[in-house]
Amino acid sequence: MDNLKYFLKRLLQTIPILLGVCLIIFLLFHIVSGDPTHLILGKNATKQQMAELREQLGLNRHWFIQYLDVVKSAFTFDFGSSWATKQNIANMVKEGITPSLTLTLPAFIISTIFSLMLGVLVAYYRGGKVDRYVRVICICGMSIPSLSYILFFQWSLAYKLGWFDISGYDFGFPNFIPYIILPGIIWIILSIGPDVRFFRTVILDELYQDYVRTARAKGLNEVTVLFKHVLKNTLIPIITYVVIQLPYLILGALLLESFFSIPGLGGLILSALNNNDFPVLKAMAILSSIAIIIFSLITDFLYTLADPRVKLK
Amino acid sequence: MFLVLRSSLTWLLLIFVTASCAKKDDYSQKILYERIEQNVKGFDPIHSNDYYSSREVGKVYEGLLEFHYLKRPYTVTPNLAKEMPQVSKNGLTYTFKIIPGVLFHDDECFPGGIGRELVAEDFVYSFKRLADPKLVATGWWLFDEKIKGLNEWRNAQKDTAISDYSASIEGVKALDKYTLQFVLSKPFPQFLYGLAMSFSYVVPKEAVDKYGAEFINHPVGTGPFTLKVYSPQTNKIEYYKNKKFRDKFYPSEGEESDKANGLLADAGKKVPFLDKIVSYIMVEHNPAWLAILKGEIDEFKLPKDNLSQAITDMNGPTEELKSRGIEVVVERALDVTYSGFNTQFELFKNNPKLRQAMSHAYDAGTANELFYHNQGILAQTPIPPGIAGYDENYKNPNVGYDLEKAKKLLAEAGYPGGKGLPEITYDNLSDTLARQMAEFFSNSLAKIGVKIKPIFNTWPEMTKKIDRQSVQLFAISWIADYPDAENFLQLFYGPNASPGSNNSNFNDPAYNALFEKVSKMQDSKERTELYKKLARLGSEQLPWIFGVHRMNLRLKHSWLKNYKATEFKYGIEQYWDIDLEQKKLKKPQL
Numbered sequence: 001m002d003n004l005k006y007f008l009k010r011l012l013q014t015i016p017i018l019l020g021v022c023l024i025i026f027l028l029f030h031i032v033s034g035d036p037t038h039l040i041l042g043k044n045a046t047k048q049q050m051a052e053l054r055e056q057l058g059l060n061r062h063w064f065i066q067y068l069d070v071v072k073s074a075f076t077f078d079f080g081s082s083w084a085t086k087q088n089i090a091n092m093v094k095e096g097i098t099p100s101l102t103l104t105l106p107a108f109i110i111s112t113i114f115s116l117m118l119g120v121l122v123a124y125y126r127g128g129k130v131d132r133y134v135r136v137i138c139i140c141g142m143s144i145p146s147l148s149y150i151l152f153f154q155w156s157l158a159y160k161l162g163w164f165d166i167s168g169y170d171f172g173f174p175n176f177i178p179y180i181i182l183p184g185i186i187w188i189i190l191s192i193g194p195d196v197r198f199f200r201t202v203i204l205d206e207l208y209q210d211y212v213r214t215a216r217a218k219g220l221n222e223v224t225v226l227f228k229h230v231l232k233n234t235l236i237p238i239i240t241y242v243v244i245q246l247p248y249l250i251l252g253a254l255l256l257e258s259f260f261s262i263p264g265l266g267g268l269i270l271s272a273l274n275n276n277d278f279p280v281l282k283a284m285a286i287l288s289s290i291a292i293i294i295f296s297l298i299t300d301f302l303y304t305l306a307d308p309r310v311k312l313k
Numbered sequence: 314m315f316l317v318l319r320s321s322l323t324w325l326l327l328i329f330v331t332a333s334c335a336k337k338d339d340y341s342q343k344i345l346y347e348r349i350e351q352n353v354k355g356f357d358p359i360h361s362n363d364y365y366s367s368r369e370v371g372k373v374y375e376g377l378l379e380f381h382y383l384k385r386p387y388t389v390t391p392n393l394a395k396e397m398p399q400v401s402k403n404g405l406t407y408t409f410k411i412i413p414g415v416l417f418h419d420d421e422c423f424p425g426g427i428g429r430e431l432v433a434e435d436f437v438y439s440f441k442r443l444a445d446p447k448l449v450a451t452g453w454w455l456f457d458e459k460i461k462g463l464n465e466w467r468n469a470q471k472d473t474a475i476s477d478y479s480a481s482i483e484g485v486k487a488l489d490k491y492t493l494q495f496v497l498s499k500p501f502p503q504f505l506y507g508l509a510m511s512f513s514y515v516v517p518k519e520a521v522d523k524y525g526a527e528f529i530n531h532p533v534g535t536g537p538f539t540l541k542v543y544s545p546q547t548n549k550i551e552y553y554k555n556k557k558f559r560d561k562f563y564p565s566e567g568e569e570s571d572k573a574n575g576l577l578a579d580a581g582k583k584v585p586f587l588d589k590i591v592s593y594i595m596v597e598h599n600p601a602w603l604a605i606l607k608g609e610i611d612e613f614k615l616p617k618d619n620l621s622q623a624i625t626d627m628n629g630p631t632e633e634l635k636s637r638g639i640e641v642v643v644e645r646a647l648d649v650t651y652s653g654f655n656t657q658f659e660l661f662k663n664n665p666k667l668r669q670a671m672s673h674a675y676d677a678g679t680a681n682e683l684f685y686h687n688q689g690i691l692a693q694t695p696i697p698p699g700i701a702g703y704d705e706n707y708k709n710p711n712v713g714y715d716l717e718k719a720k721k722l723l724a725e726a727g728y729p730g731g732k733g734l735p736e737i738t739y740d741n742l743s744d745t746l747a748r749q750m751a752e753f754f755s756n757s758l759a760k761i762g763v764k765i766k767p768i769f770n771t772w773p774e775m776t777k778k779i780d781r782q783s784v785q786l787f788a789i790s791w792i793a794d795y796p797d798a799e800n801f802l803q804l805f806y807g808p809n810a811s812p813g814s815n816n817s818n819f820n821d822p823a824y825n826a827l828f829e830k831v832s833k834m835q836d837s838k839e840r841t842e843l844y845k846k847l848a849r850l851g852s853e854q855l856p857w858i859f860g861v862h863r864m865n866l867r868l869k870h871s872w873l874k875n876y877k878a879t880e881f882k883y884g885i886e887q888y889w890d891i892d893l894e895q896k897k898l899k900k901p902q903l
Contacts (some may be wrong), residue, residue, distance in 0.1 A: 015525070035777060035780070038776045038777075038780050038812055039773050039776055040449075041362070041449075041451050041454075042362040042363070042451050042454075043791075043814060044362075044454040044455075044794065044814060045454065045812065046454055046457060046813065047812060047813065049453060050455075050812060052446060052449070052471075053449050056447075056449060075792065081526070084354065085352070085354045085355055085545060086354065086355060086357070086360060086526075086529050087355060087529065087530070088526065088527075091545065091546075092545050092546055095544060095546035095547075096546045118372065134805045151599060154599065154600060154603065155603065158603070159603040159606070159607055162607075165599045165609075166603050166607065166609060167593075167595055167597075167600040167604070167606050168548065168549065168593065169548050169549075170549075207873065258596055258597055259597045259599070259600055260600070261548040261593060261594060261595050261596070261597075261600065262548065263547055263548040263594075264503070264546075267352075267596070268546065271351075271352055272773065273771075275769070275773075276771075276772075276773035284624065302524075305437040
């Protein structure tokens with residue numbers, strides 16, 4: 001019952017959040033960007049044509065009416081058509097989610113599992129050689145810009161060795177697999193550094209708790225202490241860290257998608273930014289806000305599963 | 314723990330092995346692999362106002378005329394028209410005969426899915442679509458106020474719920490099944506160029522009616538290649554040879570050098586030669602560069618970042634390219650780069666000496682070396698080489714690097730050594746090259762004491778500022794819409810001031826009057842001379858600091874045949890061929 005109440009309360013809270021998001025998007029676009037008609041009509045746009053288009057896009061209406069339009073689209077999910085491409089935005093988003101997720105989801109799962117294992121390992125060997133080497137590797141890995149990894153791996157593994165296609169994507173399983181491996185590997189390499197450092201810190205924090213000393217005093221071996229007691233108690237920060245990243249997976253990987261010609265949502269956002277395509281930017285901002293709200297709700301429920309002492313109120 | 318790690322690594326290795334099973338090349342068909350630099354805005358001719366979309370539209374759709382593939386200077390030639398039109402003595406009525414028996418692509422929109430015959434009425438319908446205010450066609454500017462009755466029809470549709478396509482228009486009429494007549498409302502010598510551009514390509518009403526808003530993704534044309542459905546979120550577009558394409562033949566005439574270059578070897582042969590085209594949308598240059606080296610794409614435009622890797626100081630291909638059988642093709646761009654003064658800005662308005670001083674302080678030659686590998690031609694007027702009206706012997710007296718003269722003029726303008734001159738803002742785009750060029754520009758001007766403050770913008774921000782006339786000085790370029798000097802000279806025409814194309818807001822009554830006269834004249838020697846005079850008149854008053862007419866460099870593999878550089882790329886792939894034997898021999902095996 002408490003959970004249901006909590007769920008309804010959070011659901012109600014999404015309304016002002018969404019209204020605020022709509023207001024920010026609206027103000028940003030109207031203050032920063034201004035009139036998009038010249039961009040849409042091109043270099044030969046005439047004054048009359050620009051005025052006609054402004055009228056047709058509803059840009060002449062009172063700002064509050066225009067704001068209400070943004071709010072309406074947030075609650076009906078009817079985002080209309082792209083100004084730049086005339087395409088239906090719902091179709092664009094629908095088609096873009098799959099390529100983005102086929103790249104980001106497997107890479108995210110692998111990198112999280114791998115990093116967690118490494119995090120536990122270095123925590124286990126804290127202060128030792130393994131810990132030092134892994135930390136150095138993580139810091140070095142994090143210090144190199146992501147673009148360098150992309151350029152180097154594309155040149156070495158795809159061009160020189162010919163193990164992968166340089167870029168591209170095919171829709172449908174298993175056609176897409178060959179195309180996501182190389183960007184996936186780069187994603188994993190890019191994620192491991194910060195992930196391992198986070199997991200190591202979380203586990204080490206827990207290792208110095210009183211109950212761990214008690215467990216050791218009772219004669220439990222280190223593996224049991226680590227996996228049965230410590231790991232279980234670190235679940236809450238780990239869940240927070242992992243689940244909060246999930247909405248961003250849907251939004252795709254901007255650079256990776258761009259360099260590997262993966263037609264995901266990252267590329268869609270980039271192209272909308274370049275074209276001042278307000279309807280697409282609006283749709284993506286609203287959808288990502290909703291995704292973040294949903295996943296933070298999921299995080300709260302997962303807390304109750306990970307730790308029965310947590311009550312949602 | 315180590316066991317888990319070891320098994321993870323084993324899985325990763327397995328994935329590597331699976332992935333490394335390279336795809337086999339297909340030598341059974343002539344397939345062209347090419348790169349598109351940006352997303353395509355769908356396949357509706359009336360919205361194809363960008364380079365990339367118009368090029369893709371040109372593979373599927375066609376117009377009455379086309380730009381001759383080989384002849385230079387650029388000229389138009391019949392395409393769906395049987396011959397060039399009959400033109401009335403007053404130059405206002407154009408009557409076309411259409412080739413009978415031309416078929417639209419097979420599509421579900423037609424009864425039985427079989428493409429029907431193209432008729433003159435299809436052009437009438439397509440022109441109404443271009444004018445329909447509800448569709449906000451980006452190509453409407455081309456025929457705005459040019460065709461008798463079309464603007465009136467357009468205005469009448471503004472207040473109706475559904476546009477009335479049954480109403481007849483005096484200026485676009487089907488006289489019979491195969492005869493089409495245009496009546497212009499005023500002289501428009503560039504009209505025939507307009508008919509070769511993608512905006513005026515013909516579409517069938519059945520497809521528009523069936524697919525509605527989704528027509529943009531269901532191209533149904535008469536062109537040499539077919540495409541079933543376009544997906545807006547794709548990275549690859551695959552076209553197939555139109556098996557029902559009419560008997561159209563490779564041109565038998567061209568420039569003198571074409572025969573020696575092997576460009577007339579296929580003269581008189583039926584086109585298209587290619588079985589399939591695969592167009593990859595590759596936004597980033599680096600993967601495209603690797604792809605051409607690897608032979609995964611057959612041709613592409615060389616990005617400036619890769620210039621030094623591709624061409625030597627002598628402007629030939631590097632050894633690496635030669636060893637891979639990659640050729641460099643120089644393409645003369647019909648364009649001009651410039652830094653425009655906002656001539657309505659108080660500082661520049663009545664101070665020609667200041668503009669002259671700044672013009673002489675800019676070292677365009679060094680900029681050409683630094684940014685264009687010395688491939689550009691220093692501009693003296695807006696008209697580029699290759700267009701009637703370009704005068705290669707003309708030297709603009711107010712253009713050319715001369716620091717001493719610049720300093721003297723600056724003093725005469727009332728700002729000796731730059732004293733008293735406020736800092737001038739210089740709006741630019743924000744990409745790397747634009748930033749480097751802005752840096753060079755401000756350093757050049759600093760040598761005479763003019764302080765320049767570069768401002769970097771996204772394209773939307775930049776157009777907004779220019780439209781509002783809130784810029785002082787700005788870097789921009791103009792690319793020809795059609796190969797006529799009028800398209801460049803209108804950039805100085807007063808009534809075209811921002812948000813029109815005259816973004817320097819230059820306004821000289823003498824220039825305006827001469828432009829109005831010459832823009833109505835048909836092509837003639839007299840008109841060419843007037844173009845030259847007009848270009849000098851405007852350019853010597855320096856609405857701009859002139860940059861260069863650029864040269865584009867394109868790379869192509871030697872197995873790609875019949876490849877000629879052109880600025881008008883609508884449908885050119887129909888003339889290209891792939892030498893499969895040569896490809897088998899030469900494709901790099903890495």
